[in-house]
Amino acid sequence: CVLYPNFDSGLLEKIQLIQLSTTRILVVITIQNGLVKTITLEMSAEVKEERLHFVQSILNERLNGLKLSEIRATLKERLKDLSEANDTIVTLFLNSQDKIFKDIKSEDRLVLAGTKNLIKQPEFDKADKIQNIVELMEDKDIIIHLFEDTMNSSKMNENISITIGSESKIDRLEDYSLISKEYRMGDLVGMLGIIGPKRMDYQKIIAIVDYVSKTLSNYVKIWRRNI
Secondary structure (H helix, E strand, O other): OEEOOOHHHOEEEEEEEEEOOOOEEEEEEEEOOOOEEEEEEEOOOOOOHHHHHHHHHHHHHHHOOOEHHHHHHHHHHHOHHHHOOOOHHHHHHHHOHHHHHOOOOHHHHEEOOOHHHHHOOHHHOOHHHHHHHHHHHHOHHHHHHHHHHHOOOOOOEOOEEEEEHHHHOOHHHOOEEEEEEEEEEOOEEEEEEEEEEOOOOHHHHHHHHHHHHHHHHHHHHHHHHHO
């Protein structure tokens, strides 16, 4: 399991406005850690490319370095002088700020893999246990909630979190253990981990999770230096 960092707390690096047609623009939001979000917006009137570049420059000048949550809360005031002039692009931004500057959907932040390996374990060979696994994999919010709860867990040992069975306080997870660790993308924090039966080889799994977390964090550092 890999949980992407919360996009909402990222610092804006730049905004790009790319004209797709006379009434459609592509908005590219780049966060300082390298995360990118794109969204297409439809305009009610035609806008010249020169005006698009001007607004792009103003947006970067006034919003660069701010958290996305802060931008949403203050965008109207920061663009007040432009919005009063009934600027088509600025008006569109103000009306679409939640789409543009809001975090990705919670379920899209989680990547799951290896379900077949879990089903093959003897603890889960009965129909009701397999059904439980399927439901668990479909309801990503449960795992996201567990990941987020473990970020500040008192069980953390060198940033490794171990949650066994009922310790998760989630009935659907009472047959499982989760070993997880944070990884970093600049100032943002994500988590990765392995879910398995409670009898898993903890020493081996801890070593794997620790190695992958460090490797991913180091890879991101190298990648950011080269972009």
